[in-house]
Amino acid sequence: MTQSPNNSQPLDAPRPTIPLPRGPVPQAPPERERRSIEIKIDGESVAVAEGSTILDAAKKLGIDTPTLCFLESLSPVNVCRVCVVELEGARTLVPACSRKVEPNMSIRTDSERVRLSRRLVLEFLASSVDLSTAPAVHAYMDRYDAHPERFGSARATVAQPVIIDNELYVRDYSKCVLCYKCVEACGVDAQNTFAIAVAGRGFSAHIATEFDVPLPDSACVYCGNCIGVCPTGALMFKVEYDMRQAGTWNESRQTQTDTICPYCGVGCDLTVHQQEGQIVGVTSPVDHSVTHGNLCIKGRFGWQFVQIQPVDPDGK
Amino acid sequence: MDLHFTDAQATAEERVAVDSEMGAPESSWQSGQRQDSDRRDNDGQSSERPIGDTRTAFAAFGGDAHGRRHRLLPVLHAIQNRIGWISPGALNYIGLRLDIAPAEVHGVASFYGMFSLQPRPPIVAHVCDDIACVTRGSDKLCADLEGKIGPAGSSCSGGRAIWLRSQCLGLCERAPAVLVTSAGEKSHERVSAPASADAVESLMDDAAQGRLPAEPDVLNVQISVPQSAQNRAGKESEFLPLRLLHRIGKGGAPTLETYQKLGGYRGLRKALDLGPEGTLGELAASKLLGRGGAAFPTAKKWEALFLQRDLLRHDPARAHCVICNADESEPGTFKDRILMEGDPFAILEGMTIAAFVTGARQGYIYLRGEYALAAERMQRAIQSANENGFLGDNILGSRLQFNIEIRRGAGAYICGEETALFNSIEGYRGEPRNKPPFPTQSGLFRQPTAVNNVETLVNVPGIILEGGSAYARLGTENSAGTRLFCLCGHVARPGVYEVAMGTALRQLIDLAGGVVGSGKLQAVLLGGAAGTFVGPQELDTLLTFEGTRAIGATLGSGVVMLFDDTVDLRQILLRIASFFRHETCGQCVPCRVGVVRQQEALQRLVIAKPLGSVTQEVAMLREMAQAMRDASICGLGQTAASALESAMQRWSLFA
Ligand SMILES: Cc1cc2nc3c(=O)[nH]c(=O)nc-3n(C[C@H](O)[C@H](O)[C@H](O)COP(=O)(O)O)c2cc1C
Ligand code: SF4
Ligand code: SF4
Ligand code: SF4
Ligand code: FES
Ligand code: FES
Numbered sequence: 001m002t003q004s005p006n007n008s009q010p011l012d013a014p015r016p017t018i019p020l021p022r023g024p025v026p027q028a029p030p031e032r033e034r035r036s037i038e039i040k041i042d043g044e045s046v047a048v049a050e051g052s053t054i055l056d057a058a059k060k061l062g063i064d065t066p067t068l069c070f071l072e073s074l075s076p077v078n079v080c081r082v083c084v085v086e087l088e089g090a091r092t093l094v095p096a097c098s099r100k101v102e103p104n105m106s107i108r109t110d111s112e113r114v115r116l117s118r119r120l121v122l123e124f125l126a127s128s129v130d131l132s133t134a135p136a137v138h139a140y141m142d143r144y145d146a147h148p149e150r151f152g153s154a155r156a157t158v159a160q161p162v163i164i165d166n167e168l169y170v171r172d173y174s175k176c177v178l179c180y181k182c183v184e185a186c187g188v189d190a191q192n193t194f195a196i197a198v199a200g201r202g203f204s205a206h207i208a209t210e211f212d213v214p215l216p217d218s219a220c221v222y223c224g225n226c227i228g229v230c231p232t233g234a235l236m237f238k239v240e241y242d243m244r245q246a247g248t249w250n251e252s253r254q255t256q257t258d259t260i261c262p263y264c265g266v267g268c269d270l271t272v273h274q275q276e277g278q279i280v281g282v283t284s285p286v287d288h289s290v291t292h293g294n295l296c297i298k299g300r301f302g303w304q305f306v307q308i309q310p311v312d313p314d315g316k
Numbered sequence: 317m318d319l320h321f322t323d324a325q326a327t328a329e330e331r332v333a334v335d336s337e338m339g340a341p342e343s344s345w346q347s348g349q350r351q352d353s354d355r356r357d358n359d360g361q362s363s364e365r366p367i368g369d370t371r372t373a374f375a376a377f378g379g380d381a382h383g384r385r386h387r388l389l390p391v392l393h394a395i396q397n398r399i400g401w402i403s404p405g406a407l408n409y410i411g412l413r414l415d416i417a418p419a420e421v422h423g424v425a426s427f428y429g430m431f432s433l434q435p436r437p438p439i440v441a442h443v444c445d446d447i448a449c450v451t452r453g454s455d456k457l458c459a460d461l462e463g464k465i466g467p468a469g470s471s472c473s474g475g476r477a478i479w480l481r482s483q484c485l486g487l488c489e490r491a492p493a494v495l496v497t498s499a500g501e502k503s504h505e506r507v508s509a510p511a512s513a514d515a516v517e518s519l520m521d522d523a524a525q526g527r528l529p530a531e532p533d534v535l536n537v538q539i540s541v542p543q544s545a546q547n548r549a550g551k552e553s554e555f556l557p558l559r560l561l562h563r564i565g566k567g568g569a570p571t572l573e574t575y576q577k578l579g580g581y582r583g584l585r586k587a588l589d590l591g592p593e594g595t596l597g598e599l600a601a602s603k604l605l606g607r608g609g610a611a612f613p614t615a616k617k618w619e620a621l622f623l624q625r626d627l628l629r630h631d632p633a634r635a636h637c638v639i640c641n642a643d644e645s646e647p648g649t650f651k652d653r654i655l656m657e658g659d660p661f662a663i664l665e666g667m668t669i670a671a672f673v674t675g676a677r678q679g680y681i682y683l684r685g686e687y688a689l690a691a692e693r694m695q696r697a698i699q700s701a702n703e704n705g706f707l708g709d710n711i712l713g714s715r716l717q718f719n720i721e722i723r724r725g726a727g728a729y730i731c732g733e734e735t736a737l738f739n740s741i742e743g744y745r746g747e748p749r750n751k752p753p754f755p756t757q758s759g760l761f762r763q764p765t766a767v768n769n770v771e772t773l774v775n776v777p778g779i780i781l782e783g784g785s786a787y788a789r790l791g792t793e794n795s796a797g798t799r800l801f802c803l804c805g806h807v808a809r810p811g812v813y814e815v816a817m818g819t820a821l822r823q824l825i826d827l828a829g830g831v832v833g834s835g836k837l838q839a840v841l842l843g844g845a846a847g848t849f850v851g852p853q854e855l856d857t858l859l860t861f862e863g864t865r866a867i868g869a870t871l872g873s874g875v876v877m878l879f880d881d882t883v884d885l886r887q888i889l890l891r892i893a894s895f896f897r898h899e900t901c902g903q904c905v906p907c908r909v910g911v912v913r914q915q916e917a918l919q920r921l922v923i924a925k926p927l928g929s930v931t932q933e934v935a936m937l938r939e940m941a942q943a944m945r946d947a948s949i950c951g952l953g954q955t956a957a958s959a960l961e962s963a964m965q966r967w968s969l970f971a
Contacts, residue, residue: 077903078750078904078949079903079904079905079949080904080905081904081905081906081947081948081949082905084946084947092945092946092947092948092954093946093947095750098750113942113946116939116942116943116946117906117942117943117946117947119943120906120910120939120940120942120943120947121905121906121943121947124905124906124908124909124910124913125905125909127909127913128909128912150927150936151913151916151917151927152916152920152927154916155912155913155916156912156916177905178902178905178908193417194319194417194419194420195320195417195419196419197417197419197420197422197423198423198745198902199419199422199423199426199427200426200427200902201426201427201428201429201728201900201901201902202897202898202899202900202901202902202908202911203897203900203902203908203909203911203912204902205901205902205903205908208419208422208423209419209422210322210404210407210408210418210419210421210422211322211404211407211422211433213322217322218320218322218419219319219320219417219418219419
């Protein structure tokens, strides 16, 4: 919400037409008290609630763990493996994002083994995927000294033409790291539309509609929730894509405004991104209790009408 | 769920194929006739949702709770077998019938090698060019076919057939091997092994004219089981008493009657007497370790389910499950196929004992898609066991209830990994799950599940019958019992051999008649593509879990593949690397990209065009190997570099 009403006079509450229940107001049962579990990370002890992940515990100690396929609002698929850590006694490294803490675990997040695997994972990704719109990954590549070019220039990549089959968003799977997030967001984790799925196998595995039919022929309802979760810019608002093509996209000149979607009574939180008086995209905060980052086509894309008005330089 | 489909419609024949698997559609929601019961009013009351087909015993898992999704793989097979490919219209119809979004059906269908999503002639000759067949003339076979028909993918028999290169078909003892599949109203499969180009061509013509023999293959015990009775005449003393192979080939094609005559089902009867706890005790005393590759104590696995049996009584939504892993796809492995073809009831008996101990009422056999004869014989055995009270609701009058269903794989090596196998049966892509939770806590349909290899299960009835400690006396302290080995490559008498654990590798090779080809041994591959190479100086290694571990090797799936000194090992390594590139599920980054980069680097080394220097390439391969081993989700990625690493340790191949 940008502003609270200036008028601080209390308004009369509307009178209920249905009689209110006489007993106490029903409340959700309290959350079950969770046992606290103590583990060691890089020699330091930390206690977190049972059911937390190693990632949660590391966060509590202020350790920054790289993640790509992880998102609070989605079930962990633990496929990118960039978050792996060394668990004492385990044969292999374990994914911090999904491995639950157990009493007396001893973890190392910066051992030689961890650094090597993280570096290789980043090199594998950067050598096969266009990460030009994924700045976070570049920061991690610097941290782990990754050199994807060492695999030579004849290496296989996922390069392919951009798919522009609708006016709302474009799909550039040359940038896809196959993190499964969009599939989860389109499926049981949010949208339950199942317009897209992982198809093929191995290095040819890719995100697709059935038989790669264009989105307008698929089940897609353009909620844009997949765009919201994509970590690499493979899924992108058409507006942003066009501006990037024209060289006018400039994040440093953008502002973000939180507001509430005006369309229906659900009350989804919107974050409106604008540049030079133009709306260039709409997201929703992942940690918002109503949306968990998800919207529908109206909230996500239903702002074109705002732009139909010529821009008033006075902002009225 | 409200599903959205494109306009593509299934043909009448495609519908028949699906309906023959699913039954006719029950409501207009599944494209049947509209009836009153199909109304779904928004008061949420009147519409009783028609329940999916519950003929299968999966009803034990809670009826419609899992939807019809678990029927997806059988239905895809039905279309592929009838039409020869899966069209957009067929795919839509499947989605409609099973209540699955078409994008998901496509995602699953495109995961499996046996399904074609493009029009393809109905007859396909799959010609193995994998590492065992290469030692026995597959290069020439492929060259001949190229000469006669054209490069792989070319059609013949009036456009009704094509030939394709294939990886190991599990027929390595009869290399070079070819499998012909023929789609149609009566689909057929037929093996030719050892194959010649002429034989393959005439098989394809026969298929085109509907003249393929009824049986998909013939199990010739004299060839495939060199230790069998037929070969023993007069030289009995050369052989140990066989425990696992002794029934194979006796009395012709396996029947329940001969099985019982040869001692079958006595183990189960004894188990019923001993009770679950006593049976588990014998199994623990036997120290049997799983034969599927991971060498996990079988008793421990079953005990985990046994200990949860009480929960079954309190919670009707729970159900235990036992699965026989018969997906055998490790290049060079064929022992499970021969057990299924030659002694199917032993597998059923082993599974039934497992059910008795674990409290499972439902069993599955996940059977490799290419194994047509094995599937036929297992199916016949199940039917006969059902009819005679060895399966069903009151087994041997003991009130034990247990049913077994076969699920055919569809050309994906990864589905042999137990958690990928669960996803595959459930109708999802065969991608492994992260562990924990382990299958004994949360397996098939998220229920406690015991997965065992075919050979492991065949060991069980004998163990119960003779007692666990008798079994433990066989073999060595830490590797009890006997073990099947798949001898192939440059060996005189390829086939499946049974020897006591602790036999020296040299002895085993001698038993199989020694090295052929040039007669000079260069290398032995132990355990298949995911295994390790050892050299001629290591032939005194004892074949035990600990003996092989000591030299950094593994028994794996029991492959013992010999290469003479004329073989270019670098080509073999390249073929193995291509195998993994083809078979990775693609889920996790270290494996999905790692196996590609590994194959590329190897390719550069083989053509002597390294990036930088050979030393740099080798160092890079080592780094990749470590990351794959450390960071991959499952055993495929973790072992994808193991054969290569073992070879690089032993020989300087790229100098
Ligand atoms: C990539 C991969 C493929 C596998 N394929 C098979 C297989 O074809 N057959 C099998 O029995 N086990 C296979 N396994 C091992 C199974 O995951 C599992 O450990 C085994 O079936 C357990 O049976 P056991 O305890 O009787 O050995 C495979 C494992 C991996 C990682
Ligand atoms: S826009 Fe919504 S419905 Fe369409 S693919 Fe993305 S998540 Fe699925
Ligand atoms: S398109 Fe984006 S969200 Fe979807 S899998 Fe690829 S990288 Fe992940
Ligand atoms: S290791 Fe390979 S096969 Fe296993 S889950 Fe990862 S990508 Fe799939
Ligand atoms: S963030 Fe943990 S595996 Fe991707
Ligand atoms: S059948 Fe050809 S290698 Fe196994």
